[in-house]
Amino acid sequence: MTRTNGNGDGATAVHIALQGKGGVGKSLVSAILSQYLLSKGQDVLAIDADPVNHTLAEYRGLAVSKLNLLKEGNVDQREFDLLMERFLTESGKFIVDTGASTFIGPMWRGNCPRALRFG
Numbered sequence: 001m002t003r004t005n006g007n008g009d010g011a012t013a014v015h016i017a018l019q020g021k022g023g024v025g026k027s028l029v030s031a032i033l034s035q036y037l038l039s040k041g042q043d044v045l046a047i048d049a050d051p052v053n054h055t056l057a058e059y060r061g062l063a064v065s066k067l068n069l070l071k072e073g074n075v076d077q078r079e080f081d082l083l084m085e086r087f088l089t090e091s092g093k094f095i096v097d098t099g100a101s102t103f104i105g106p107m108w109r110g111n112c113p114r115a116l117r118f119g
């Protein structure tokens with residue numbers, strides 16, 4: 001998913017690797033995309049939101065920040081809101097690796113933020 005902010009200059013883009021199954025390459029794609037954008041001189045803001053395996057964060061050359069999006073099995077609304085605020089206020093290319101288990105439980109229990117609900 002790619003989304004640019006509404007300020008008209010296209011300075012911010014958000015790329016999210018989201019898939020419920022593990023081992024499909026979300027972290028790898030996130031790392032490759034981050035490296036590519038960096039090689040093109042882009043400002044990259046890589047975020048690892050995987051609550052189980054911070055694989056993207058292991059790529060030390062990418063300066064990945066870890067985001068603890070889950071708290072006691074539910075989406076931490078404060079952390080989610082802070083992430084959305086970053087999308088809206090900071091410039092650069094955001095690369096977010098959600099990990100396989102980030103949204104599985106909350107979606108089925110209805111605790112997922114409205115912006116991420118299916119249907």
